[in-house]
Amino acid sequence: EAGVTQFPSHSVIEKGQTVTLRCDPISGHDNLYWYRRVMGKEIKFLLHFVKESKQDESGMPNNRFLAERTGGTYSTLKVQPAELEDSGVYFCASSQNLQGTQYFGPGTRLTVL
Amino acid sequence: AQKVTQAQTEISVVEKEDVTLDCVYETRDTTYYLFWYKQPPSGELVFLIRRNSFDEQNEISGRYSWNFQKSTSSFNFTITASQVVDSAVYFCALWAVIQGAQKLVFGQGTRLTINP
Numbered sequence: 001e002a003g004v005t006q007f008p009s010h011s012v013i014e015k016g017q018t019v020t021l022r023c024d025p026i027s028g029h030d031n032l033y034w035y036r037r038v039m040g041k042e043i044k045f046l047l048h049f050v051k052e053s054k055q056d057e058s059g060m061p062n063n064r065f066l067a068e069r070t071g072g073t074y075s076t077l078k079v080q081p082a083e084l085e086d087s088g089v090y091f092c093a094s095s096q097n098l099q100g101t102q103y104f105g106p107g108t109r110l111t112v113l
Numbered sequence: 114a115q116k117v118t119q120a121q122t123e124i125s126v127v128e129k130e131d132v133t134l135d136c137v138y139e140t141r142d143t144t145y146y147l148f149w150y151k152q153p154p155s156g157e158l159v160f161l162i163r164r165n166s167f168d169e170q171n172e173i174s175g176r177y178s179w180n181f182q183k184s185t186s187s188f189n190f191t192i193t194a195s196q197v198v199d200s201a202v203y204f205c206a207l208w209a210v211i212q213g214a215q216k217l218v219f220g221q222g223t224r225l226t227i228n229p
Contacts, residue, residue: 009156033216042117043158043204043219056216091158098215099208104150104158 002026004105006092012111018080021108025074025094031055032075033095033102034067038088046090049075050098061086082112115140117207119220126195127228134190134223136205142166146208147181147188148217153201164188195227 005024013019025032034046046065047057051072060067064083069075079086089109093102116139126132138147149161162172164181172179176193192199205220 035217035219040221042221043206043217045216045218048216059216089156093158093217099146101148101160101163102208102217103160106155106157109156 004092004094004103006090006105006108008108009106010109010111012113013082014113015084016081018078019082019110021077021079021090021092021110023075023077023092023105025092026096026103029094029096029103030072031095031098031100031102032069033093034075034077035091035093035104036088037091037107038085043091046077079110082110084112086110087112115142115207115209115211115218117205117218117220119203119205119223121223122221123224123226125226125228128197129194131191131193132195132225132227134192134203134205134225136188136190136220138186138188138205138207140207140209142209144209148206148208149179149188149190150204150206151201152204152222158204161190192225197227197229200225200227 007022030051032049035043037043045059048055049069052069066078089107091107093104095102118137145166147164151159178191180189202222202224204222206217
């Protein structure tokens with residue numbers, strides 16, 4: 001069974017540009033999560049989808065971040081416009097049910113110059 | 114407040130030594146889950162173990178063992194006879210319902226280096 005996949009693995013952009021990160025969860029997992037780790041700090045929750053609905057987006061830093069999960073399959077996280085402080089590793093995770101173990105993807109390392 | 118503390122930022126040992134990674138958590142919930150994840154140099158987060166708050170039995174899986182003690186709010190991880198391949202960043206995490214939402218709260222991670 002394929003695990004959680006994320007694309008791209010790395011992205012280097014300039015301040016003010018737009019970047020879109022993609023996550024494909026494990027097949028059949030209704031719950032999809034986004035987390036972020038900025039340099040040297042803990043991994044922090046961004047938001048949670050149940051199928052195509054946003055269950056909780058309390059961790060989204062500001063309105064420059066937009067997450068979607070059309071059709072309840074893969075998800076995208078767009079940052080527009082990117083700022084320097086957005087640099088970090090963005091992880092996606094999925095779980096079969098709300099209390100299920102979250103399995104993580106390899107992450108996308110975003111560098112904003 | 115929900116919080117996970119991994120006081121050890123970095124640990125370095127020589128191969129074959131035993132090493133324990135500490136994890137202390139805080140939560141007011143009576144139902145919660147605790148996790149350990151491993152992040153090898155390749156970057157992905159690999160799930161290692163999950164324990165629920167009602168099961169304090171220690172667990173052993175090969176060279177790995179976990180000691181869950183509710184009395185001290187700790188969930189420590191021991192690697193016996195460490196190997197170079199164990200080198201990674203290890204994260205302890207707490208899953209609980211926080212203000213109506215379910216999410217993982219992570220510690221800051223412990224970077225473990227096993228030297229040959």
